[in-house]
Amino acid sequence: MGRLGILGTTGAALVPLSLVALAGCADQDAKVVAQPAKAAKPAASQEARKAAAAKAAKVKANELGQIPVLMYHRIVAKPAGTDDRTPDQFRAELERLAKDGYVPITAREYTTGQIGIPAGRHPVVLTFDDSSPSQLTLDGSGQPKPDTAVGILMDVARKHPGFRPVATFYVIKDMFGTFGPEAQAQTLGWLRDNHFDVGNHTRDHLNLRGRSQDQVVGQIAAGHKLITSLIKDAPATLALPYGNQPSTKDWAIRGDSADVHYRYTGVFLAGYTPAASPFSKDFDPLGIPRIRAMDKVGDCARFCSTAWLDWLNAHPEDRYTSDGDVRTVAYPKFKAPYVAQRFTKYTLPY
Template sequence: MGRFRAGHVGVLSLGVVALAACGQGESKVVAQPAASHKQAGPASAQEARKAALATAAKVKANELGQIPVIMYHRVVAKPSVTDDRTPQQFRAELERLAKDGYVPITAKEFATGKISIPAGRHPVVLTFDDSSPSQLTLDGAGKPKPDTAVAILQDVARQHPGFRPVATFYVIKDMFGTFGPEAQAQTLGWLRDNGFDIGNHTRDHLNLRGRSKQQVTDQIAAGHKLVTSLIKDAPVTLALPYGNQPSTKDWAMHGDAAGVKYDYAGVFLAGYTPAASPFSKDFDPLGIPRIRAMDKVGDCARFCSTAWLDWLNAHPEDRYTSDGDIKTVAFPKFKAPYVAQRFNRYTLPY
């Protein structure tokens, strides 16, 4: 397979770094000094930087590298379409990710650059489209039923400390097989309260390609309202139905209709390749690629999750590897030309 320009950014700041989406897909870092009675002196600052450089070099940090964003749909015992995965297949892929040193982060964390994982580990974004009951169904005690995607993810996380049980669910009006606003709010609230991320997949899952601006914004705003009316938390990212972008890409990122305004940090496509680091010049928040979850068969022999995870393992220099510090963006010095300019003050080249 062809090679991609790589990099990665860990996010650097004086204390707490927050990345906020701006217009035209730009981001800005708002650095807030950590609370302290005494400012660190020049000598201690130099020692801290020296230690950070040593850590970054030791783990071969590359926060400009590529990140796999994996796209799942149904998790069912008897698959009927190619996007379905069995519980056994899903569990096996999660086990592989844990073994290969990946740590799940949410689409929100990825798109906003808030990637906080241990040094030497690699982020992976697990995304689920269409809000199928196979992804999450709660039993009478309010717990995920066995063999649903959430139950499997939580079980794998228990067996692999450090493997975070988080994912992003892109919901539509057919929400996890529930009926009525109370049941829907219960399910979305459970996800939110247990650390999961909820994104917009439009209300009706219509193909947005070739539609007018009004039709595009109507669908996106309606999906946005569907979520906010149930749990009051606004989605931060959008996954395009079928991965098809509208004729003007920015309509998916920013817009308003029927009194509902949306302003997203990232718009996700349907599949194909790993995604660029949010700190790289290659990052495009208007069209973030995802990878279909699939074994090496047919076209997936090269372009789905098993194949891409194999490729990233074979090309570790192109994979995002964390330095363990959310306040810095660490990478080998020769990759410096690929850093997005707005992150220059947070870089840690070694």
């Protein structure tokens, strides 16, 4: 099923995506790429490759295409700001994603290339910042309340088989309105046990721009320690508060503070373009853009979720489309210059 993908490569995007070298990230490769199965005979391998290429061509696979990473905050009946969405708005956007052939994946899966979705489908990463109780509140039986983001997502998934109910939650110390380590561990444990992804958003949600290395690393490490003290799984990714990068970008992706060591596979911004596939030369794990969830109003007439989803529908050749095989990276031959060199042995051009 799905695979490793790559960001828009035709240059037709509303805002050009910068080419950023992946220096210093070669150690991530083992986590990103699945080893292809060995064929018994070279001839059989060639025949299988031809068949796989034909299948990829049939669904117009482009695993070098752009991937929307959508950014949400509160899901509330009475929005208090432009970052809030109503339950109806959130449900409508999920219904649209399902109708348009998208399948949710987590930020961990995206940054490590574990994009396991069916042939012809498109990945979307749903991210939630600030761990609001409107995103997840458990009822007395330990189940998500139906009007929360998780409750709505699970309901939409039930109505649309194949639409995975997964997302990534970037948590801070105000964790879903819970109090005490037991309640916090219960909530994070529910997310983990139900295949959701927990990411770091720092402990105190302070703007990291202009701060010293000790301050930056300290805040990230404190958030990392908070999560790992509650559940065993360490976060794989970080979302920067306010989308602001520290003066040295590397401080966000790796660091040590006291007894805490963190090393992430991706750092997310609050930008306004679709994101690159992890197998593209465009992919920059130090600054992955996200798309704000919003209708076409004001600046969002071009740069928020409704506008970008419209644009991707109108430019299917620039959108990530899976060939259904996680062992290969399939794409039209003319896009070959955009493949990151270390993934060339996994490519399937057609």
